[in-house]
Amino acid sequence: MTAQTGVARRTRTGLVLALLGSLAVLSALAVLSADAAAGDNPVLMDAGPIARRGAPIAATIADLAAALTLGGAVVSGWLLRDAADRTRVLLVVGVAAGVTTLARGTSLAFSYAVATGQPVGSPRFGSDLSVFLATDLGIWLLSGLVIAALTTTVAVLGSSVAIARTVAVLAGLVTFAAAMTGHAAGDETHEVGTSTMMIHLLAVGIWLGGLAVLQLLPDRGRDDAAVVRGYSHLALICWIALGLSGVWALAVRMNHPGEILTSAYVQLGVAKAVLLFVLAALGALQRRQIVIGFGTAPADGERHARATYRRLALLELALMGLAVALAAAMSSSPPPAEVGVPPAGTAGVLTGYPLPAAPELLTVLAAWRPDPFGMALACVMVLVWWRPSAPRRPRGQSLRLVASAVVLVLLTSGPLNVYSKVLISAHVLQHLLLMTAVGALLGSIGAVPQRLQSLIGGRWWAATSLALLGPAVLIAGYVTPFLRVALDGHAAHLALQMLALCGGTLTVLAVRALPSAAPTWQRLLGRGAPLLLGLVAGAALLLTDRLLAASWFGATGRTWWADALEDQQHAGIAALVVVIVTAVVALLPRPGRADQRG
Structure with missing residues (x-):
């Protein structure tokens, strides 16, 4: 027993030393890459050597720890079935969340030094910190720091599935805050830049962190066939998301393709793309080993395949760590297209986009502005629905799922996405359709969650209240200053869209729970109450003489449909039409169709 204890201690010591050595190598690589990408940038030079070299190191540590937090929480919350394995992973997640908090606090200090040109340790360092924290960059850095601290607190509260999933949500919010601090390229590509960054960080976090925590489990948990197969499918989704978002993000940060040969920043992005292809090859080999080595009766060949799978996983982790170091270097350096000129006109200043042409039929059909967030969400919906471990789905439910994904892409990337920036009618119609079409379709498929059924408990008033909650909150978002915030900020804009989508889903689920x-x-009553509220809201838009977000929709400089109040009345008419059509669909009896619950 003593000999075994000594071996275990030496193994742990060797593992810690290997991790520290790897972190040192990755940090050094991040510093060298950041220096190459930054060149003689005067802003970085003014920040002093500590901030210039410390920023990529802090970013590398923060990104790796955040990935371990997010991926570990996702694996423990949705894949692990053994309580002991979940406890072990959440312990690692708690430590990683604490490291994330410390690293993000350090990154905030270095970002302040870079933004203000005050070297760390200089007499004036920190003198105008409050001013910096009031900027968009400072707000998001501070928000990420606070949420990371909250994530750490929650992670040490227990080891239940609920705790793990709560930590995963909080870690996702930390990633969201980090994405909002990324370089946004030119003004017209700000939303694309931040959305692709968010998708990129979420994907790499789930992939890298999930794979890392699986290697820390004992053989029983690490080699569990269901866990490994579930993670393999999740990793494939993340690889697709990483590839698409990475190429898109790099494209909007370039001025022209020739910068592949002239810009060190772009060359770092290309190097990351090459690593992604290598990781794809490793992933294909791993999936082959999974097929061979995770059968029901382990044999010599299967044991060899499992050992090969583990070695490939360690190599994959090393390459992903290298990619994170390159990403940290890029995040600490300005991209070529950092400085953008707003489009001409009032609409360009307000929205960051040129004023679209007058909404005629052919013009509207040709008006498209791809939205990475909506596209990614639609893809995730489809991939999760048809995951390998999913039960067999009725054809009707699958068709509704596909329809909801298609409509989601059309609403978030199509003509309504273009005109919703300048027309209150398009804005209202977009969110109303997200609720009544996409959200309602999602709520109509699958089983009603058991927790929702327990919450309602067969009480009609509880079901009606929950059915009213989504529309009521969306209306509140429109009549309060939050609408102006959502028009001006991408994060609040996405939040309002998700509010509409989730509100529609909750309404349908609440009605089905009866x-x-x-x-x-x-x-x-459960079906009619939300519709009645929608009719009241539509009538209010039609009859009121108070323009919503007047400082925005009344100041876009439109030469067509110049009367913003009349356009708001159009929004009221559109709302009434959508609600009436929805009422016809919702209130018609459906003989022979039983609600699914589970």
């Missing part, structure tokens, strides 16, 4: 034996009037 028992099939409930009186007809209760079921009609």
